[in-house]
Amino acid sequence: MRTYKHPKTEDIDLTRVLYALSDPIRIEIVATLARQGTASCAELDAGRPKSSMSHHFRALREAGLIRTTPEGTSHINELRRADIDRRFPGLLKSILKAAESA
Amino acid sequence: MRTYKHPKTEDIDLTRVLYALSDPIRIEIVATLARQGTASCAELDAGRPKSSMSHHFRALREAGLIRTTPEGTSHINELRRADIDRRFPGLLKSILKAAESA
DNA sequence: TCGCTTGTTCGAGTATTATCGAACTATCGA
């Protein structure tokens, strides 16, 4: 069973978060997770090869935005909303709201 | 008199804004302008050569975050707070708040 | 165990960005 590196809540860095969200594919992934709760990588497909998507998931993971948990053959992603809210209260909500109107 | 390109309010793009703010030097510039109101480029010096700073000012300008106005030999920068608030209500405030606690 | 599915990792090529010195532009004051 594969394990992933997820930063601790207190180690989540603002500039890293902003950078991770500065990519259209990645912010769309986050927006989808915010709506749906959880989703496998396949469900979050953005029309790119799996290797490209995996790259983006890693960027989000290492920024502390999502948590990926193996579940059978698929990997479930979830938004680390509570952790991010604790680290940067209100930030995620306003970015998601901005993403809707963008 | 030199003129600068500043995007129109409705053309401000979220991912560009997030990217511009994903650099420690640039988010510090924005935080300083949020506190002080306006400042020349020289006042916002971050210990880097002028050419490097100019590069960062341009990134912020083209993202729509700051407005630069020539004033004599110096150039005054100001945060485009009202414009950004109109385009993405609440976004700037929460990012600046996050930057304080980071 | 074999084959299928899901997703990661690796490697190479490409593109974008950061950094800084040097040259340039524009403005102001003497």
Added chain:
DNA sequence: TCGATAGTTCGATAATACTCGAACAAGCGA
């Protein structure tokens, strides 16, 4: 007009990230 000041632009180099195919790893069902 000369010199000083404030920033920009250019050009080169280095670093970083994106993209994708190919190979790999792990779990599940037959």
